Amino acid sequence: MKEKPTREQIVEAADRLFYERGFEHTSFADIADVVKISRGNFYHHFKSKDEILRAVIEARVASTREMLARWEAASDNPAERIRSYIDVLIAHRTPIMKYGCPVGTLCSELARLGHASRTEANALFGLFRQWLRREFERLGRARDSDTLALHLIARSQGVAVMANAFHDEAFIRREARMLYAWLAQYCPEQEQTHE
Amino acid sequence: MKEKPTREQIVEAADRLFYERGFEHTSFADIADVVKISRGNFYHHFKSKDEILRAVIEARVASTREMLARWEAASDNPAERIRSYIDVLIAHRTPIMKYGCPVGTLCSELARLGHASRTEANALFGLFRQWLRREFERLGRARDSDTLALHLIARSQGVAVMANAFHDEAFIRREARMLYAWLAQYCPEQEQTHE
DNA sequence: GTCTATAGACGGATAGAC
DNA sequence: GTCTATCCGTCTATAGAC
Numbered sequence: 207m208k209e210k211p212t213r214e215q216i217v218e219a220a221d222r223l224f225y226e227r228g229f230e231h232t233s234f235a236d237i238a239d240v241v242k243i244s245r246g247n248f249y250h251h252f253k254s255k256d257e258i259l260r261a262v263i264e265a266r267v268a269s270t271r272e273m274l275a276r277w278e279a280a281s282d283n284p285a286e287r288i289r290s291y292i293d294v295l296i297a298h299r300t301p302i303m304k305y306g307c308p309v310g311t312l313c314s315e316l317a318r319l320g321h322a323s324r325t326e327a328n329a330l331f332g333l334f335r336q337w338l339r340r341e342f343e344r345l346g347r348a349r350d351s352d353t354l355a356l357h358l359i360a361r362s363q364g365v366a367v368m369a370n371a372f373h374d375e376a377f378i379r380r381e382a383r384m385l386y387a388w389l390a391q392y393c394p395e396q397e398q399t400h401e
Numbered sequence: 402m403k404e405k406p407t408r409e410q411i412v413e414a415a416d417r418l419f420y421e422r423g424f425e426h427t428s429f430a431d432i433a434d435v436v437k438i439s440r441g442n443f444y445h446h447f448k449s450k451d452e453i454l455r456a457v458i459e460a461r462v463a464s465t466r467e468m469l470a471r472w473e474a475a476s477d478n479p480a481e482r483i484r485s486y487i488d489v490l491i492a493h494r495t496p497i498m499k500y501g502c503p504v505g506t507l508c509s510e511l512a513r514l515g516h517a518s519r520t521e522a523n524a525l526f527g528l529f530r531q532w533l534r535r536e537f538e539r540l541g542r543a544r545d546s547d548t549l550a551l552h553l554i555a556r557s558q559g560v561a562v563m564a565n566a567f568h569d570e571a572f573i574r575r576e577a578r579m580l581y582a583w584l585a586q587y588c589p590e591q592e593q594t595h596e
Numbered sequence: 597g598t599c600t601a602t603a604g605a606c607g608g609a610t611a612g613a614c
Numbered sequence: 615g616t617c618t619a620t621c622c623g624t625c626t627a628t629a630g631a632c
Binding site (some may be wrong): 230305306310317318331353362365368371377 | 506548555567
């Protein structure tokens with residue numbers, strides 16, 4: 207069995223820990239513990255904690271792009287594509303209730319720390335924003351596509367924050383249904399097969 | 402000029418710093434700096450950081466109750482009262498863009514830390530939830546008053562998260578208008594004088 | 597003399613950097 | 615593995631009110 211390169215293992219572990227415990231609350235020792243390397247070995251791969259953060263954000267950008275590409279491949283219908291975005295709330299409900307949204311919590315933490323990588327983290331929101339905007343445009347909403355995209359992301363973020371606070375799965379499902387209904391009003395007439 | 406009691410000054414400073422920098426990121430030295438007392442003096446008033454956190458949450462609960470009481474005093478109309486809640490997004494747009502929502506960010510941070518005072522912090526959401534629920538009931542929505550209350554809080558939280566990430570004032574105003582419109586659909590027929 | 601507020605030094609632990 | 619910085623928490627000392 208071929209092991210993954212150490213650097214990649216570090217980024218994966220950091221990615222998970224930054225999500226579960228937060229960036230600041232995660233120490234080198236925590237990451238080294240998971241990867242099972244010494245702290246000394248650490249600095250061979252990353253010179254500073256900020257450097258790990260940058261690598262984690264890059265990895266998340268890459269995986270987000272892949273996910274968006276998968277949604278595009280899965281359907282040609284813009285409404286169905288946008289529904290894929292809403293579906294994430296349901297599919298990831300367990301970690302969301304435990305830890306919130308990975309993008310939202312990271313951006314909030316970095317904003318508060320006034321961290322230099324803030325902008326890069328916000329770019330994650332930007333990816334969804336642009337992608338959703340394009341799909342809303344294809345739904346014939348060229349004039350307010352950005353407004354709709356931002357609105358949908360904000361609604362999802364709100365659901366994540368409240369689900370995290372109250373650990374309420376029924377709430378997530380209910381809000382997801384509301385979002386499907388909200389989306390439906392922007393769709394040209396067609397049978398709603400979803401769920 | 403009579404000075405405020407030191408304890409009160411500490412709680413006020415901690416309240417502000419916990420909001421602006423976060424609970425974990427705020428050190429005793431930071432608070433002592435603001436209040437202009439020594440760190441040693443600190444422990445005369447509070448035995449631990451958690452004790453300050455509890456005092457801060459208590460203070461926020463008290464000030465929230467006062468705010469809700471003011472909204473009740475300002476109008477007898479449940480729709481107008483609920484609008485007072487939405488108004489906060491506009492009135493506090495500047496700190497929200499800078500630091501997010503004080504309740505949301507605290508609850509998210511404590512949830513992530515697995516902090517013991519998590520429950521008390523969530524009670525802040527609970528205050529708004531119960532209050533909004535009662536007003537929705539008075540609007541004749543006894544059956545789904547809690548759903549509507551939670552939905553409205555979630556929407557606000559989403560706006561706060563995104564406004565914080567993108568520093569977008571126009572977005573806040575737009576979303577507030579959408580919320581006023583959303584609320585209007587639950588109101589019995591009457592002229593909409595608001596804004 | 598006692599009680600309370602304040603100040604400052606010290607120790608243990610942890611984390612980041614090298 | 616070590617070095618340094620930071621931070622929490624404790625301990626002791628001082629000053630003034632009563």
